[in-house]
Amino acid sequence: DAGVIQSPRHEVTEMGQEVTLRCKPISGHDYLFWYRQTMMRGLELLIYFNNNVPIDDSGMPEDRFSAKMPNASFSTLKIQPSEPRDSAVYFCASSLGVGLATPDTQYFGPGTRLTVL
Amino acid sequence: RKEVEQDPGPFNVPEGATVAFNCTYSNSASQSFFWYRQDCRKEPKLLMSVYSSGNEDGRFTAQLNRASQYISLLIRDSKLSDSATYLCVVTPASGGSYIPTFGRGTSLIVHP
Numbered sequence: 001d002a003g004v005i006q007s008p009r010h011e012v013t014e015m016g017q018e019v020t021l022r023c024k025p026i027s028g029h030d031y032l033f034w035y036r037q038t039m040m041r042g043l044e045l046l047i048y049f050n051n052n053v054p055i056d057d058s059g060m061p062e063d064r065f066s067a068k069m070p071n072a073s074f075s076t077l078k079i080q081p082s083e084p085r086d087s088a089v090y091f092c093a094s095s096l097g098v099g100l101a102t103p104d105t106q107y108f109g110p111g112t113r114l115t116v117l
Numbered sequence: 118r119k120e121v122e123q124d125p126g127p128f129n130v131p132e133g134a135t136v137a138f139n140c141t142y143s144n145s146a147s148q149s150f151f152w153y154r155q156d157c158r159k160e161p162k163l164l165m166s167v168y169s170s171g172n173e174d175g176r177f178t179a180q181l182n183r184a185s186q187y188i189s190l191l192i193r194d195s196k197l198s199d200s201a202t203y204l205c206v207v208t209p210a211s212g213g214s215y216i217p218t219f220g221r222g223t224s225l226i227v228h229p
Contacts, residue, residue: 042220043161110160
């Protein structure tokens, strides 16, 4: 398996533009997580899905952020409009269901490094 | 008090040294505990799970102390390649939703 795939790997945009980040989880994993990592705040969970359904989005910073998972193999995180403070590395991770032999193990994608000018 | 706290370091140790990190958590109902390793400009990767009975994998030993609410990671015979940031992860029980909480990480630098 190729692991979790994210695109783009790097994104530079100007304030006010729409940004869409993409993620393909590991096949068969039914949990998908979106994280944001900055030097100031560390790794923060934004939202997670179970079987394509958003379960908890309490970490989404504000209405400018939205996430979707239209099917088991694809998810997007959208920021509209983007602001300089959104600059961070955004990670997508996936895992098998909680409660199996190795519960909660998350496999991370390589991340998208976002810079908003 | 933050939910999950780690000493950011850096811990600067020579090759062959033994080094230990602790991670404290505030939610006594926490269920699952892990150590992840993150190399510079890379994604976090699972290092090991932390079980109540302790867990050893080669040079790495992880332990859980529920009474004092902390987990620890011990690295013996440090290698240059162990240089990285070590993140602890705690998953509390919270109704039907579980939110894994990452610590800020502890930086380890192993020098020749």
